Amino acid sequence: MRRGFLPVTILMSMLVGLIPGSPAHAEPSPDQTTRKLVAYVISDPDLIEHPERVSEEFRKNLNLDSLGVKPATADGPSESTRARPRAAAAGPESYVVDSGRFPRGSLPDDVYDYATREQCEEHSDEAKREQGWIKNRYSYCQSHMVYIGAIECGLFPPSCRLSGEYLSQNMLRGEGKQGGHINDPSKLRWASFTLKVEVLWARGVFSAPTAKMKATMECDGGYRDPVFDVDDDYACFPGPDDDTEKTIPGWRANNYAFFELMSDAREPAAANGEQIATGVFHIEYDFDLPGWYFQFVDTESEEGGMRFDSAWYLSSARARQLGSVFDRAVPGIFLSTTDPAIKGAAVHIEEARANPSASWPPNPNKASGT
Numbered sequence: 001m002r003r004g005f006l007p008v009t010i011l012m013s014m015l016v017g018l019i020p021g022s023p024a025h026a027e028p029s030p031d032q033t034t035r036k037l038v039a040y041v042i043s044d045p046d047l048i049e050h051p052e053r054v055s056e057e058f059r060k061n062l063n064l065d066s067l068g069v070k071p072a073t074a075d076g077p078s079e080s081t082r083a084r085p086r087a088a089a090a091g092p093e094s095y096v097v098d099s100g101r102f103p104r105g106s107l108p109d110d111v112y113d114y115a116t117r118e119q120c121e122e123h124s125d126e127a128k129r130e131q132g133w134i135k136n137r138y139s140y141c142q143s144h145m146v147y148i149g150a151i152e153c154g155l156f157p158p159s160c161r162l163s164g165e166y167l168s169q170n171m172l173r174g175e176g177k178q179g180g181h182i183n184d185p186s187k188l189r190w191a192s193f194t195l196k197v198e199v200l201w202a203r204g205v206f207s208a209p210t211a212k213m214k215a216t217m218e219c220d221g222g223y224r225d226p227v228f229d230v231d232d233d234y235a236c237f238p239g240p241d242d243d244t245e246k247t248i249p250g251w252r253a254n255n256y257a258f259f260e261l262m263s264d265a266r267e268p269a270a271a272n273g274e275q276i277a278t279g280v281f282h283i284e285y286d287f288d289l290p291g292w293y294f295q296f297v298d299t300e301s302e303e304g305g306m307r308f309d310s311a312w313y314l315s316s317a318r319a320r321q322l323g324s325v326f327d328r329a330v331p332g333i334f335l336s337t338t339d340p341a342i343k344g345a346a347v348h349i350e351e352a353r354a355n356p357s358a359s360w361p362p363n364p365n366k367a368s369g370t
Helices: 046-049 049-062 117-122 248-253 342-353
Strands: 031-043 093-098 135-136 139-155 158-176 187-202 213-222 243-247 256-263 276-288 305-311 324-325 329-334
Touching: 031 256, 031 276, 046 049, 046 139, 049 139, 049 158, 049 243, 093 135, 117 139, 117 158, 135 329, 158 276, 158 305, 158 324, 187 213, 187 324, 213 248, 213 256, 243 248, 243 256, 256 276, 324 342
Parallel strands: 093 329
Antiparallel strands: 031 139, 135 139, 139 158, 158 187, 187 256, 213 243, 213 276, 276 305, 305 324
């Protein structure tokens, strides 16, 4: 079975009706009532900071049109005219590492330097962008808000009312890895994720003690220039525990969920090539509400990107020959002219950038550095 982007289902006891601005199909119940859930996945920093504005607007108009926010669709999370343009937001993250972290070219004790929850929160503005905040290529944070309004419409007289609303602020932290997964350490590349769901409110039908929310990890990927026949289904796929379902009170009591992404390969070897695989991942949310039938609605987070490698030439240690990184990042290194360990290289680069024509080998046509 192909592991790809799947439609999100929200369990309800009535197929819901057409609400202005929403694409869902409706069928009336025997009491001539139609029911609908309208879902939003929002990354607009201002609205995430002021969630009460979202609730106030939806209660007033049963949509967020005046805030410039559209419902989530099969094409992804909510579009917002207030947020940064998506094309610009999707650009790669840049970060710089001090050369002092690698004394005389040796690896630091902590090769990952993962972002803590507190650091993700400190960089919440960057984490709300489409590419998220990438502290380094092993460490990823992405935050978003999930808002869902439950609407009931009657035919006699024709009118609609809000019968419940759910809002949570969610943070996804990802950690790339060196070495293989415990299930197959010689071949299986992997990364781990922690999702924190902070439920701010669950009102009306969402407040029922049996109302449930399920978070699911999804990834779609492919192999780059494989040297043998491969199935792209296995380039990036969730681990065995690909979803977590709890009652909404259960999420309040324990607001964490844990996931893994994996990428299959052969053992690192020159004959097998680098076996590079890339994947695009996201979280999907499903709701199961008592007294409501089925509805199909898309509630997926912004997408993140990963790369998996099996490079036999990196090290004689097998644990360093395969691994995973977050690929929407451009790394850099800072060289200090006051660090005696790398002063010579730092001064050379500084002088070459200031006066390139004087650097060795001499060439008067060398361009100036920027």
